[in-house]
Amino acid sequence: MRKGRDPARNRERILRAATAEFARHGLGGARVDRIAARAGANKRMLYYYYGNKDGLFLAALEEQYARIRSAERALELEHLEPREALRRLMLFTWDYYLDHPEFMSLLASENLHRAGHLRKSRRVREMHSPLVKTLREILRRGERAGIFRGGVDPVQLYISIAGEGYFYLSNRYTLSQIFGRDLMAPRALAARARHMADMLVAALRS
Amino acid sequence: MRKGRDPARNRERILRAATAEFARHGLGGARVDRIAARAGANKRMLYYYYGNKDGLFLAALEEQYARIRSAERALELEHLEPREALRRLMLFTWDYYLDHPEFMSLLASENLHRAGHLRKSRRVREMHSPLVKTLREILRRGERAGIFRGGVDPVQLYISIAGEGYFYLSNRYTLSQIFGRDLMAPRALAARARHMADMLVAALRS
Amino acid sequence: MRKGRDPARNRERILRAATAEFARHGLGGARVDRIAARAGANKRMLYYYYGNKDGLFLAALEEQYARIRSAERALELEHLEPREALRRLMLFTWDYYLDHPEFMSLLASENLHRAGHLRKSRRVREMHSPLVKTLREILRRGERAGIFRGGVDPVQLYISIAGEGYFYLSNRYTLSQIFGRDLMAPRALAARARHMADMLVAALRS
Amino acid sequence: MRKGRDPARNRERILRAATAEFARHGLGGARVDRIAARAGANKRMLYYYYGNKDGLFLAALEEQYARIRSAERALELEHLEPREALRRLMLFTWDYYLDHPEFMSLLASENLHRAGHLRKSRRVREMHSPLVKTLREILRRGERAGIFRGGVDPVQLYISIAGEGYFYLSNRYTLSQIFGRDLMAPRALAARARHMADMLVAALRS
DNA sequence: GATGAATGAGGGTTCATTCAT
């Protein structure tokens, strides 16, 4: 019953700890020692499993992408009415960002580094073609039903849907400071969600 | 004709170098040595002028805020027709982000650190009340003229205006990778600008 | 047909890999992981067979000595005319060094460590008494035949014979650099071999 | 009267300590911490002055070459009778190796690494052209005087002169072990010196 | 005999900062 009994679990714990550390301090500010301590693992094991700090970051990032895409697929958007599908996707994304601020942090770090890690990952690219495909079909259905205008690009649409809440949430600390207001108050969040849904519907109607 | 002949200029060069370094590597990844080297200054001078690394970061951040607010004021939005004023603000912001990616980087770093630097700055808070005031008046004018719906909060409005392009630009590296498409192509940028302006108008009409 | 089917072969492969690694990087620079990888063996096996890194080094060194002494015995110097015997030994040694640079490397490492490993090896000492005995008899035969001067010590003689080419070959990299010349060019090597043989004959004639 | 008062001296002490450490343990086995401790310096200063471990090794090696060449020039061989000049050079080299075993150690390390450091040094190459020139002139004088045979290459000659004692001294530890005899006994050393001088004269006479 | 997982000590290197001048 020693610690090493369950390798998969140790691997997992390391990834968990790394995600938290990277989210909290960024890639440059993250400390390998802290990750090992949080994971209850020997520092050497990070390297054993993930090669180095960058490998660990990529693994954390890939996992985060996999998780959001997986949760997204569970929405089964393809079975919903087109307008409802997009509304659901937007609210899901908003809620996901709210519940998983670490995902936004990792994205910020990766963009700071100009996606140098992602560039080496095949997995992530493959992960996103189903999403684009689904959106394209929703748009097509909406267009055929005469409720969406044509010529909308699915990738641009996704960026609008996800981006609508991103700035608000990713920059909540600076925005709260410069405007002297708590953006995370429940009422403020609810108002924001409503506002976004309205914007989306207005933007797509034919 | 010694190097030290112009103190103000040296101070300025250090801040310039620091901004570039922080933007490129983040706060944690930035190196004091590189900043000094880029500035052509002795490392000791950074401390003489700015206290420490965090003081330097705050100075860089404050200056960035001052610059965008100053450029904004030059738009003289208060003299424009309400709808045009908001359209102009949105396009200005989009262009400003495009031309000054270092600003977005500093914002990302500061949010990673939960606005710990900004919290110590009075200057920045004072800097933003005129902006809120201006927006509030634009909204009032539009409402009185019957072209804007009522009940719109100026801070929420600003976040919508600025945020519309933020996700697209701040996350351009990861988005380009996961979707396998160059988001910075001139045509893509132009399409995005048009799309954003349309969204805004649709969202506010009464 | 499992991997472990032939223990002796695995042992052998480990020793082979270790010799190459020690020769290439020295004892201090050699990596146990690389040895295991090159041998296609589990790291634990190195310890199972050889105790530790130093044990492995000693085994590699002992084997190298055994090999050169064995090849030397195959010359059957005791059946040759004395002058020819020594000439043959010198050229054999030169060729052996040329063909087995790893032997010279191991010797250099062991001397850096002041022969700490060899000191623990009985095998190696026993391995060399036949060589000294053979040389002593060659010298005696030459002296009796009136072609060699007397008073020559067999150990000193061996050092002269082996050393003649050693510096040239063991230091070929630095010598090539400081003199800006390729010492390993075929013509240079041939000239060196001739030169050495001449030196030897001249040095021993009565 | 603090420690930092004399930078040149600190630099020098570091180089001194590094030379000893590299000689004793080889490049791979040398420890930066030990070098700093021996030099009584902060570890950081090694990097401040020499860049990294390899830079430090190269500096040590270059200095060793500079020293032996400098001592060599002090012999003023060009003013001696040709045979005497070469005899003096050989004995000088033998004595130098005896007194500076660290030089041989550094050479062994550098050859283990295939002269990777030397390859980056211009200084060392330039350092050796005067030596070759001097030897060439000695050979020419001896040939004109009818005491040396012609066609001797100065570089090959130097390798013979230096190499004669090199193997004996660089490999003294292994040789002493395998032959069970102390090669560093005064009588043995004297005998070796005599033997080498004899070999040289015999080898060059016309 | 053989294996993947695990370990603690220490490797070279770099950090932000400060000293004396």
Place this chain on the structure above:
DNA sequence: GATGAATGAACCCTCATTCAT
């Protein structure tokens, strides 16, 4: 104001070795 030299703590990473199976 400005400088080169110096510092100690901590950085990421790797080492030879051993554990449980």
